[in-house]
Amino acid sequence: MAAIEHARRLQEHESGASFASLPGAEDGADETQQKALADATPPGWSYNPSAWKERRWLVGLAIIGWLAALYTMLGQVGAVTLWDPFFGAHSSYLVTHSAISRLLPIPDGALGIVGYSADLLFGAPGCDERWRKTPWLVILFGLTIIGLGIVSLALTITQGTIVQHWCTVCLISAAASTLILGLGIGETLASLQHIARQWRAGVSLWRALRGTGLPWR
Amino acid sequence: MWARVITIALGIWLMVAPVVLSSTSVTGVCERTAGPVAIFVGVLSLRAVTRPLRAINVLTGMFLLIAPWVGSITGAQQVNVELVGWALIVLSFPRGPLGQRMGGGWSAIFQQVV
Structure with a gap:
């Protein structure tokens, strides 16, 4: 069961589905861009070291x-x-x-x-x-x-x-x-x-x- | 911040002290070993990510308190290494505000794995 879940998440990842399903992804290019910038920060970090x-x-x-x-x-x-x-x-x-x-x-x-x-x-x-x-x-x-x-x-x-x-x-x-x-x-x-x-x-x-x-x- | 700045200043002082106080070879070698280490650790501890490294300067201070006794030591040198040694140890303790969040820091790696 875990393997199926794993494969599903992997498929989503590769098709970009997980990114598109983020809330607000469809609201205009500006907001999407801002979201993408914010997304680059590692979880739990106040800044992006990369x-x-x-x-x-x-x-x-x-x-x-x-x-x-x-x-x-x-x-x-x-x-x-x-x-x-x-x-x-x-x-x-x-x-x-x-x-x-x-x-x-x-x-x-x-x-x-x-x-x-x-x-x-x-x-x-x-x-x-x-x-x-x-x-x-x-x-x-x-x-x-x-x-x-x-x-x-x-x-x-x-x-x-x-x-x-x-x-x-x-x-x-x-x-x-x-x-x-x-x-x-x-x-x-x-x-x-x-x-x-x-x-x-x-x-x-x-x-x-x-x-x-x-x-x- | 101030603890790190004083640590770095003390490290620079340790590198010039053998000339100013005409330290004997052993004390001079100890000061010129501890000085760069104190500066290195002090500079790295300026940033929140590497703040835990400041603990190393407890060892640097202890080294400075103990190692010069291998050779002969005069009054002025003794006062210098003891003052700077203790100062380095005490200055290693205050953590100061981190100002940045780093996903739980270095220990988070092990918490995830174990």
């Missing part, structure tokens, strides 16, 4: 971080001397050429470029309903910003403790990563709540992640 209004700050900060990482890498391969008005170019040089920055076969600036690129790739695309239509993308985004945030924190600690010198561009990048994590992680929470609700309703994890589960209301 809205472009929220995400545009993340994209801006990711671009700042990406440029800082590119500049750092250019400094590390010797193409430029890093600008540092606070601690001096020598201090920046010591940080970006320290043993920590050479832990990997590639300079850590290059790792930063990869990180911020992933951030933009997973954070920029999609619509205001990313949190439920592409939960897999939002979760990849969440993992990326958590990784970037923690690596930035660790690198900032090593600047002060192991290298004992500072680098302004590196600190700018760390600040960008921290802000991105704080501003962006809400969307991941909305996706995880959505997946948990779908799971509870008997949808497989795979379908929930792909965003092809039951209607969300």
Whole structure:
């Protein structure tokens, strides 16, 4: 019996019947549009963490971080001397050429470029309903910003403790990563709540992640 | 809000304190470890979604109260790490108004699954 109910709801979902049956859906285009906008907010939320209004700050900060990482890498391969008005170019040089920055076969600036690129790739695309239509993308985004945030924190600690010198561009990048994590992680929470609700309703994890589960209301 | 702002300010102070107070290597290392963590946690706790993370600064404060004793410590440094350590712990407690609703927050995920 439950399976029949499930199939019926699924059919409704795919044919868009559940959306059309919303009260007021037939009253003029304006109201429908407003309804659709309000609908994009996750249940129980006072704002929509996937809205472009929220995400545009993340994209801006990711671009700042990406440029800082590119500049750092250019400094590390010797193409430029890093600008540092606070601690001096020598201090920046010591940080970006320290043993920590050479832990990997590639300079850590290059790792930063990869990180911020992933951030933009997973954070920029999609619509205001990313949190439920592409939960897999939002979760990849969440993992990326958590990784970037923690690596930035660790690198900032090593600047002060192991290298004992500072680098302004590196600190700018760390600040960008921290802000991105704080501003962006809400969307991941909305996706995880959505997946948990779908799971509870008997949808497989795979379908929930792909965003092809039951209607969300 | 104010608790988070003071936390961030204390974190920045911890990063410059070893220079100002000419801290010994151990105290300096402790301050420069705790400082970035306090700022990181303070910034994240500004937003309602990540407000629960402020609890981490209880550990940051405890670290600051205990770890410097591994090395030698002078009067001014001792006063500094104890004041800042306790301040970080106390400032972790006030939650402040959330201002936003987030569908029950992080615990809602587990309530749905279990």
